Amino acid sequence: MQAENTRKPKGLNGAEIARVSELVNYQDGSIVSREIVKKPTGNVTIFAFDEGQGLSEHTAPFDALVHVFEGEAEVSIAGKPNHLQGGDMILIPAQQPHSLKALKPFKMILTMIRS
Secondary structure (H helix, E strand, C coil): CCCCCCCCCCCCCCCCCCCHHHCCCCCCCCEEEEEEEEECCEEEEEEEECCCCEEEEECCCCEEEEEEEECEEEEEECCEEEEEECCCEEEECCCCCEEEEECCCEEEEEEEECC
């Protein structure tokens, strides 16, 4: 007898509607992520950040589009802080140092485009 696999699928099924706010859940004191598209040309990942959580300053070799769809975050790019709320998005250019911090619990979609 095989054990039933109760894990959610990592990506999305094609041509099916998904409620973005339900694809990832908040976890106390943590950052939760779920990669929903992984292709040679880029990735799409959904994140849920608990309040006060963040990513320290780093760079990426590709442009990254951050779309905050719930909550509030500060996204600093090249030392300039940007306050984003649900419905806002910002493009982080390749090779620019950037960091993220949850001002309130927030969820975002990160789209990385490879050149």
